[in-house]
Amino acid sequence: MVVGAGFAGLAAALRCAKQGHDVLLLERGDTVGGALGRVSRDGFTWDAGPDRTLLPAVVRDLFRKTGRPLERELELVPLDVLREHRFADGSTLRLAAGRSGALRSVDALAPGLGRAWVDHVAGHIPTWEALRPLLEHPAPTGGPSAEAAAVLAGRTHLERALRRGLPDPRLRTLAAHPFVLDGHHPRDVPAWAGLVSYLEQTLGTWVVPGGLAALGERLALRLDLRGVEVRTGTRVTDVRVERGPAGGPGGRVVGVRTDQGDADADVVVVATDPRALPGLADGLPGLRRTLPALPPRVVHLGLDGADTLDAETVLHPRQPGRRGREGDPLLVVRPGGSAPEGASAWTVLVRGALLEDLPTALARRGLDVRDRVRTTLDRSPAELVTAWHGSPLGTAWAGRRTRRTPVRAADAGGPEGLLVVGAHAAALPGLPFAGLTAAVAAELVGRAERA
Ligand SMILES: Cc1cc2nc3c(=O)[nH]c(=O)nc-3n(C[C@H](O)[C@H](O)[C@H](O)COP(=O)(O)OP(=O)(O)OC[C@H]3O[C@@H](n4cnc5c(N)ncnc54)[C@H](O)[C@@H]3O)c2cc1C
Structure with a gap:
């Protein structure tokens, strides 16, 4: 059963x-x-969750x-561009798949950063090799291998590992991104979990x-x-x-x-x-x-006009939160939903408090679709947990x-x-x-x- x-x-x-x-x-x-x-409205269809x-x-x-x-x-189908990151300092990274793609695209941020990123990613290979048997098969009766046990016993958290291993704050943001999007603080995540960057960079991200x-x-x-x-x-x-x-x-x-x-x-x-x-x-x-x-807030947008994005676009907060004051939310824009002729469909994942309407927030961060919004389907985390029963x-x-x-x-x-x-x-x-x-x-x- x-x-x-x-x-x-x-x-x-x-x-x-x-x-x-x-x-x-x-x-x-x-x-x-x-x-x-899927969810649909007014002729638009979006993936409700994973895409x-x-x-x-x-x-x-x-x-x-x-x-x-x-x-x-x-x-x-594998994506050529894994994501476009727009960082708080105004710089942009279109992270390409594969080792040479990473080297080239990250180096465009500043010479030398490409090498730092690919070395960081490759540093996860032993971790992946050690943990892979545990993820793919039942735990052996004698307990995990010595290598896996050593990885799991590590005391370092992801934030500290990234501070030690990556010279540039933008690369640290890049490596922590999958966890921050899922609502975790990198201080709460064990360093070994950072192997996700290795899997994504080397084996790719795939869509249907x-x-x-x-x-x-x-x-x-x-x-x-x-x-x-x-x-x-x-x-x-x-x-x-x-x-x-x-x-x-x-x-x-x-x-x-x-x-x-x-x-x-x-x-x-x-x-x-x-x-x-x-x-x-x-x-x-x-x-x-x-x-x-908990899930992020998920806003599906139906837009007039052809798509202006060709990759998932991550708008990192410009104003970080301070004690007692909300910062900007993290906004992740996923294009590629199905739309009627001449229109386009985006899904925006919102992590953090959105204190203005979404099109205004997007416009302030460089994606102005205010006069193109034809339909909106806005689902709060509570609504999503209710719909998905968890x-x-x-x-x-x-x-x-x-x-x-x-x-x-x-x-x-x-x-x-x-x-x-x-x-x-x-x-x-x-x-x-x-x-x-x-x-x-x-x-x-x-x-x-x-x-
Ligand atoms: C907004 C969002 C975007 C995401 N994007 C991605 C992505 O791009 N790529 C990716 O890999 N992952 C993504 N994820 C994560 C992905 O959705 C999950 O990893 C995946 O759906 C987990 O599948 P599951 O079967 O464990 O759980 P669920 O999909 O949650 O399925 C649980 C099922 O159990 C049912 N159920 C619950 N309680 C009961 C009960 N008491 N009795 C009977 N049935 C019950 C529910 O109705 C549901 O059908 C995303 C998640 C969210 C929230």
């Missing part, structure tokens, strides 16, 4: 079904896909292992023409093919656990409780926020000390010891047969890491034994 049909739940359900298991997928919403979906992904191999592996290969169903939501739609179509039974409109309220004779911690999962009644299962894969299920949260005390990372951004970093729920809950004293996947179990942010937890869960579940 799988709880929650976001990207991770879909991946776990399809993988387990392909391995021969009878899978029941329970989803609280009316549709599947979670944050991976790009790192590590395309995760998506390719999922498609290959659950049906036809990705290339037969969807086009996944027409919107990443197509990925969720394709996976949804496979549910039927793989014989997954789907019940939408079903809210799981708790996991049911049979305790041992002593009634102590641990025990074994026997199913879930839902607003439609109980359902039995030998294995339960939870692909939602585990904090919301008391039987799970009570069994994992470390979980109670964590909080979810936060798709997973656990908020609150220092290097922040505990993520292990995929196999029993590894942290939880019940046998209970697996936790998705954003809240993933070590790093974003779809591919949520997808990797589903691959790990499927490996733990293994092939069904058929009589």
Whole structure:
């Protein structure tokens, strides 16, 4: 049984079904896909949440292992320009993909910075090599390798590592950006997490023409093919656990409780926020000390006229916040939504307080679309959490010891047969890491034994 049909739940359900298991997928919403979906208004359509992904191999592996290969169903295209950063001092960086692209584009900021950036990025290779087995496969019974254990025990936080390793404040802003956008302070994030820069720079950022939501739609179509039974409109309220004779911690999962009644299962894969299920949260005390990372405000804009942006554009705050006073928000403009002829569609992610209307804020930061706005769909963080029944951004970093729920809950004293996947179990942010937890869960579940 799988709880929650976001990207991770879909991946776990399809993988387990392909391995021969009878899978029941329970989803609280009316549709599947979670944050991976579309919103539309007045002829415009935007990706509601993710519109790009790192590590395309995760998506390719999922498609290959659950049906036809990705290339037969969807086009996944690498971006030449990863992002355009407009920094507080007025300088601009169009960060190109690949090592030579990075060298050239970052050097345009100031001679020598390109070398500093590519060296910084390459410095993450040993970290990635050490942690990769832990992200891709179940934790070995003897614990992680010595290299992985040493990386995870590191005491340095990302802010300090960047201060030591990068000579220019703009490069530090660049390296911290994915975490700041997700609502974390770099002081709360462990230094090893900075390997995201390496993955992005070396393996690229990938998009699906027409919107990443197509990925969720394709996976949804496979549910039927793989014989997954789907019940939408079903809210799981708790996991049911049979305790041992002593009634102590641990025990074994026997199913879930839902607003439609109980359902039995030998294995339960939870692909939602585990904090919301008391039987799970009570069994994992470390979980109670964590909080979810909240989404940014998301504003979808339908604009008259052809698109004037050809890459995601990051407008860094010009006025940083001071004690008791809000600074500028971080604004991330994602072009590329679908629009009627002669129009264009942007999504703006707003991190921080926006004390004026968005077109005015954009105009002050050099993107003036005030006379082009045809339609606006403005979704607050609270509205998004309500629509998605939780936060798709997973656990908020609150220092290097922040505990993520292990995929196999029993590894942290939880019940046998209970697996936790998705954003809240993933070590790093974003779809591919949520997808990797589903691959790990499927490996733990293994092939069904058929009589
Ligand atoms: C604005 C925004 C932009 C993003 N952009 C990117 C990006 O460009 N690239 C990227 O890689 N990542 C991005 N992310 C992160 C990405 O969305 C997540 O990594 C991913 O969606 C996590 O998938 P998930 O399946 O773990 O969770 P979700 O997508 O949140 O799915 C959880 C599912 O569980 C269901 N559910 C919840 N509670 C219950 C319950 N009690 N019973 C039954 N069902 C339940 C929900 O309805 C939902 O369908 C973005 C996130 C946000 C918020």
